[in-house]
Each structure stands twice: as C-alpha cells, then as structure tokens.
Amino acid sequence: MSAIEAHGLRKVFGEIVAVDKVSFAVEEGEVFGFLGPNGAGKTTTINMLTTLIRPTAGSARVWGYDIVDEPEKVREVIGLAPQELTVDDELTGYENMMLHAALYHVPKEEARVRVKEILELMELERFANKKVESYSGGMKKRLEIGCSLIHEPKILFLDEPTLGLDVQTRAAIWNYIRTLVRERGVTIFMTTHYMDEADNLCDRVAIIDYGRIKAIDTPSRLKSSIGGDLIELEVSEINGLVIGERLRALPGVVDVVLDSERAVVKAVRGEEVLPAVISALIRDGVSVRRVEMKKPSLEEVFLSLTGRRLRDENGVKEEITRRNIAIRRARS
C-alpha cells in the first residue's frame, strides 16, 4: 500500500481548472514534493487530500482511506501545517500544543509527555511558557509543525513550509523536517515553489504547472533528464577538430562545443567524466587552466518542461493573477 495514491484528481473552480487530472503515488517514509509556481494547484491538491474540499473528479486514498468516503478516517492519520501561521498568538507555545492534543483526543497525561518531546525536538522548550506573539517567524513555523505532530500522524502535509522565512531559518526548518523523517518515520507530502527546497529535502518531486503534473522523479534523475552536466574548460589553443572527436568518443559525453580557448562538454554524471576529459586534453598536449562544472538545477528542469522559469511570470502574469484570485476566492 502506498501512503497516498491519487488517480485523476481534478478540481474546477468556476471556469478555472485548478488541478487537472493529477495521478501520483507517495510511498511510506518518503518525502514527496509538489514543485511549481504560485497558482499551479499545489494548495488545492493538499486541500483535497486533507479532506478540506471535495475533488470535482478522480479519487485518492490517504493511508488506504478514501478521501471522499472516509474523511474521518483520513483526518485521524494526517497532520497539516498550512501556509498560514495558525498558532494562536495570545496563547503560549505549550497551550497551543495542548489545544491540538485535545482536538486529536490525546489523553492529558500522554499529551504532556508528547508535548515535552516535540518541544525538545523543535528546540522550543525554553519558550514553552511564553506567549507565541513573542516568537520569531521561524519559531512560530516550528511550533506550527510541532502542533501537527502531536497525534503522531502517519502522513504530514506541509504547505510551503519555509514561505517568507530568511535563509538560515529555512535551512534550520529543513533540518527539523529531516529529523522528523529520520526519527519518527513520518511520510511527508509538501509543496514548495523553491527549487533548492525541493532539491534538498524531497526524495521525489512532482513538477506541477497550471494544475498538471509535468514530471515525477527523484531530483537527481529529473536533473539528469536535462541531458547532463556542463563541464566548462579554459584551455590553451587547441586543434578543434581532433580534440572534439576525441572528447565525443569518451563514455558519458553527450555533446562538445569548442571555442579557440574554451571547451564546453555536456556529460551525464559530469563528476565521473571530468577526469577523463582532462587527461584526454593533456594527452593531446592541451593545457587546462581552469575547470568549472555546472550541475543542472531543477530550475532548468522546470524551464525545459514548461518553457518558463519558476519565478519568471512575465507575459503570463495576468493569467496567473486571474487564476490565483479565482482559487483563493473559492478556497476561503
């Protein structure tokens, strides 16, 4: 059994198709990410999987339970840390956690033990009895995630877990999420529009745009689907023709572009090809002055799949704004 299975999930708000027949499976213990720009349908998918809204068509099972027929069962096994901070500013961190414990029917004694554990895990124990209004953004987010763990969910839904946080705080949140997976074996379904986040955190990534899944795979395989890494070499003058032929013959090399003092080699698993490239050049009497290797990022993957950059919303800005407004209106 997969932790989550979705078949042709679709959600239509008026004229806007927010999610268009997405199918995917998330395995137990996996960190699965939806990567896409704002308005791609990420939160709408989470809302369907967490039983907040019903799909227009298609079906999904969460931990084996149907999201439409058995929403109560689904709610028992999932935790949600939404995009917004929902922890209560006027209560203390401890009180927020105990409130969640009560909502999930965790007995008081048991809850006290778990709250202590989770506050330690999230490194918030020193602030447990302080009102949340005195917390920093990162602390609030940690508390939010902590609250969604109180009932020991099988699957944790994280909607844009580091939205609006600074670089260090984001890295810290990533660490907490990794700890969760390692120490508690929680399955994680997350959404993000940060490439580095998907790359760093997710075992597998679904790239979603305009409600459609464009590709699902591990970040490294998605990146290698671009066709390889780029090895850029600055060299002494070379005899283009001969060298070019020789480099192309090396295993793993996909393409070679030569300049008078520059060679750009596109190769699968560049780090393994790089030594062979350098020794081939030296054998032919070419000296190498400088080497740079670029791994393709998920940004390039998104670009090659959609023809757009993740942040580059020029030209389609109006369309995206219109979608976002329609989806937000329906959601609230």
Place this chain on the structure above:
Amino acid sequence: MIARASEIGAIASREVKKWYRSPILLFMTTIQPLLWMSLYGKAFNLTGLFRIPEDILKQLPPESTARFAAIANEILSRFFGASDIDFFSYIAVGMMGVILLFTSMSSGLSIAWDRRLGVLNKLLVAPISRSSIILGKVISAIIRGVTQSLLVMLIGLALGMRLRVSGPVEFLIAVLALALLGASLSSLIISVTIRLKSWEYHIAVSNLLTLPLMFTSSALYPVTLMPEWLKTVAAINPLTHGIEVLREALLLGAPLNSQAMLGHLLILTVFASAATLLGIYLANVALRKT
C-alpha cells in the same frame, strides 16, 4: 460523548483564555451597558414621574394625595411589576441581559477570523465533529457573557441598584436564563453570519442587529407600554424573555413557582435549543465545502 465534550471544551477554553487575558476588551464591552444604565437609567427616571413633588403635596388635601398615590402605585405595579421599583434598578437588570447581546455578537466574528487566519481549516482537518466547532463558540459566548453580566450586576449594586432575590435557587434560575440567552443570541448570530467570509460584513451585521434587538426587547421599558405591533416583536425576541426572567428572579423577588418567571424560562429554553440546532445545521452545511 466524552470525546465530543473534550473537543468542545478545548475550543471553548481557547476563546475564554484569550478573553480573560485581554482585560481591555473585557472592560470595553462592559462599559456600554454601564453607560446605558448609569446615564439613561439615572437621568430618564420613568418611575420618578409618578412621585408627587413636595410643594404640590402640601397644597393638596390628604385624601387626594392618598388617592393619587394609590393610582400611581397601581400604574407602577402594572407596568413595572411592583410599585416601589426605581428605574435605575429596572434598567440595570435589563442591561445584565443586554450585555449578553454585546458579547454574543463576537461569536460570528471569531469564526470569520478563524477562517481568515487558517485556524478554521486546522479545525476542519482535525478528527472532530463539525458541530463541536460551533458548540465550542456558543459555550465560550455563554461563559464570557454570564461572567460579564454578573460583573455588571456587581457594578450596579455599587451604584445603588436594589435587588430582591427570594433565594439561592431563584438566583441560579437567573444565571440559567443568562446562559440560555447567551446560547440563543450567539447561535442566532452564527446562523446569520456563517456564510459571510469577510469580517467587515460581520461587523456591519452585528451593528445592524444589536440596537434593534435591544429596542424591541423589554430592556429599557416594559412591554406593557409598547404598541401592539411592537409587543409581537418583543414576544419573539429572546432578549425579552431572558430579561423578564431576570427581573422576576432578581428584582421582584418572585418565588420559585412564579408562573410568569417559569413561562419566560420555558420560552427561552425552547428558543435556545432551536437556535443552537439551527446554528449547528447551517454551520454543517456551510463548512462542508464542495
């Protein structure tokens, strides 16, 4: 059952904690009924109209004054329930009911805020009954309202309000009436506003409802003084019945078997149950998103 009770308790206690931790808010919602009773109640002395001024008293023969006093007392008892009631005490008890109107109005708004802040989604994702969310709000409105009402009573007593309570059971009946009034009014406002998504609308609706509900009740003047059409409106206004129970129990010293008191209490109970069920039903429909 126990699970439901603990869910409701958790939701209600969150609201109550937030309320008693912001004393300014508590103070602000108490001040308006206090203004009504101390300004309107003291200045607009309706019962004082029936007292014969000293100089007129001296000019009249004793038998005329006695007759006038008898007539005046008869009028006062008919309209206000007893001839020796002062208008300030009359209004003050009315305000003990009206403050529940003010505190209940925030129930709808708190749902709007929860929706806006994403808290409502968190509640909806939790394995709790949908009705627990609404009942939690209603219970918290009752706790807040009853406490503030008793606070108004204490301040009223300090300002010279005279109560006549026949016993502890009658006092508990008054508290029960306050609770039922809180349930009626908060369920009513939730029913009306549950579909409104922006908090601006909530404020507009509660402003729209507060004054009409107060003026069509017996908070400021007796029902017997009203024209027929207004009497009909007052009879379906839960505030009237709540306030009448309070007046019977606290002001007139009605015994436990007082027909008037129990009658109003019964109507109030029916109203509170119906409004709460309606609120739960409408909220269930509204929260079940498509």
